[in-house]
Amino acid sequence: MRTSIATVCISGSLVPKLHACAEAGFDGVEIFEPDLVTAYESPEEIRTLAARLGLTLDLYQPFRDFEGVDDDLFADNMRRAETKFQLMQRLGMDLVLVCSNVATATIDSDDVSARQLRALGELASSYGVRIAFEALAWGKYVDDYRRAWRIVERADHPNVGVCLDSFHILSRGHDPSDIEKIPGDKIFFLQLADAPALTMDVLSWSRHHRLFPGEGSFDLTAFLGHVLAAGYTGPLSLEVFNDVFRQTDVRRTAAHAHRSLVWLADQVRRPGVSDATHHLTEITPPQAFDFVELRGSALDEIDLVLEQLGFTFRGRHRTKPVRLWSSGRARVILNEQRGNDRPTHLAAFGLEVADADAALARARELAAPPVFRQTHAGEQDLPATAAPDGMQILFNDNGPDPRWLDEFTYGDPGRADVARSIDHVNITQRWQDFDEAVLFYQSVLGLESEPPREVASPRGLVRSQVMRTPDGCVRLPLNVEPQAEEGRTQHVAFTSDDVVGLARTARERGLSFLPVPDNYYDDLRARFALDEAFVAELRSLDLLYDQDADGGFVHFYTRTLGDVFFEFVERREAYDGYGAAADAPVRLAAQR
Structure with a gap:
């Protein structure tokens, strides 16, 4: 060719x-x-x-x-x-x-x-x-x-x-x-x-x-x-x-x-x-998120929020200034090595794949730049590449327990898991990089693209397009915020079986949620025939709700720390969306 x-x-x-x-x-x-x-x-x-x-x-x-x-x-x-x-x-x-x-x-x-x-x-x-x-x-x-x-x-x-x-x-x-x-x-x-x-x-x-x-x-x-x-x-x-x-x-x-x-x-x-034609190394779509990695100047604040959310501190890495929090299969790495001159930000995420070496080979065939991450003897070397915006993506062979977990020591005793897994990772793109990012995640990772949509924000329209696996186990919403907005806010969403109970417990631990205006709940009552007691509970906890013909969606957002915030979602029945139509504008307005 x-x-x-x-x-x-x-x-x-x-x-x-x-x-x-x-x-x-x-x-x-x-x-x-x-x-x-x-x-x-x-x-x-x-x-x-x-x-x-x-x-x-x-x-x-x-x-x-x-x-x-x-x-x-x-x-x-x-x-x-x-x-x-x-x-x-x-x-x-x-x-x-x-x-x-x-x-x-x-x-x-x-x-x-x-x-x-x-x-x-x-x-x-x-x-x-x-x-x-x-x-x-x-x-x-x-x-x-x-x-x-x-x-x-x-x-x-x-x-x-x-x-x-x-x-x-x-x-x-x-x-x-x-x-x-x-x-x-x-x-x-x-x-x-x-x-x-x-x-x-x-x-x-x-x-x-x-x-x-x-x-x-x-x-x-x-x-x-x-x-x-x-x-x-x-x-x-x-x-x-x-x-x-x-x-x-x-x-x-x-x-x-x-x-x-x-x-x-x-x-x-x-x-x-x-x-x-030229044939690339064949891969299957990723099977799960392995972890997300945050870097920045205020990681202590992230420690506190994860503690309030009910995550368990799993210890520090034995050779690097890196610590780990987890709940179920949701894992958050806080890396103090680099990026301390920037606000807290999402720097990398790991994916569980059928063949990590094949995933890296395909990335290189498509001219995705390799990423070097220092490892010591006895440590797992995860193949890595970089997305167009510099986001690092690491590949790990799918299995019950990643081997790299053993590299963290002196962690706390396990507590009841409040999260099951990482539901989606939302990555904000610069306007000029958006189309390149869509192609990258489709060609390199084998993700599918959902139809694009636009969400209203106080400073203009936010363009959004979700890249995902067919089964939804990996979802990457890509957003382009209005050019007038400063920074590139990103967020990580975790799945839970009981968001209402989690929110109540997190409140008792002192977690401050993103505040939701009362007008949202008046509109919610008009949109859906919900029980008044349920709406009152949502209002008291700053929870948001959406539903479609397939099920319901309960979720909440933390406040933004640096350039990152967290979301907890509960997908009821077969709901497959993100609450974008009504809930995203409320979030964007509240964050302003």
Whole structure:
């Protein structure tokens, strides 16, 4: 599998873009014309640099508004084209993208368009150039890849083929299965992009909201399967117009982009085309949270809160300044080694997996950076990687009792467990990192993404998307808080069989909950037909409640300590949500 990317996908000028693409592992690039026009380097210098970096120059693009025009305009278009072919010779490139006409077309005729493309192909052949004709989703007459292919068929020239772009096909709802009717050798190029499901004009959607594969709503796995089944053997290339990606760090975005292609190729495993794709190490989704790890400048406050919540102090690590609290399978590590210059924050979490070494191998295949954590003789070395935001993720082979627990000594005698496990870990992302995080957790950990939603807060809307295993044993809600908010508040939620009783006991121990306004409980009575005594009990303990057709949800929040707070949840019957619709806005307002 060869990978390529259009230089328009990433930020900066052309030379840094080429370096970033090479470092990320791409085999080639599409040269976006404005990137070359604004470069100070000559075409020959760009050609030499690409060769030195090991990059092929796969496609020069775009050439616009060519076909479907009268004779006078056609003659001028041929003049324009010849100058581009001469430029391409200097670049050492042999393939140019010709987009269907959106501006100057006046003749809606397949015969005319085919005749003009044939003439263009004949001119191109004299320069050793091929033409990849693409139907733009907003083309004046040609906006369907099937019509573009009919025109190419009629043109009947060896130097004229089609370019298939997933956005232009899937955004219009066109059936991609007919791609398999196109001979593979006439598919000259493939461009891939994902996108969120939006209701807006297709041009604005395309220019501002495309995403890398795995981040949107398109079924790119099926789409790519059809292209490969047709016999296409060229590079898998990305063409993603996105305002965020064109502002963020060029190297990081290039690595993010390459990860998306490697992941997508791994999804396509069709008979007869498996050799065209790269297969990642197979993993099963994580089976449970192993632990969460907090670091920061006020860990003593966390000790007190965990004591008030009923967790048991399990002791200190025998060689490191690290201590452990647990209840059931919910484990909280407080690490004094690093991060003391920051407020208390969530720095890492552990996952129980079927094969820790396989999980790490997959992470490295997807260019997730490895994490070194010092271990001494006789200590368990947990393989670790880092998420895009720096969150460390450690893998442990699933089993009844993790071996690393034996490294903690002088703990308290066990008390009755108030928590069963970690229910979910909520991780706040910077706005510019959100899509990258969604792809990371999907591709590296094998999590599924729930549909995104927005929650009202006092300073604007909070974008939220839950990444989870199918059985819900691992849940990672990812949030983007309004840009006006300072800090990146995160929280850990624990499951309990009796949140009401736990809250009452924690109150007696002096725990201060996040206060809930009385108005919430008046609204709760209106939303659900609840027993008045139950509502009064919720009110007296600052508990929140939600329910749906599958069951109920009782939960409470602690106050925020540094950048972290805790939540206890009781899922009654088959309730599978998070109380997001009504309870999250109350939490966000109270935390303000």
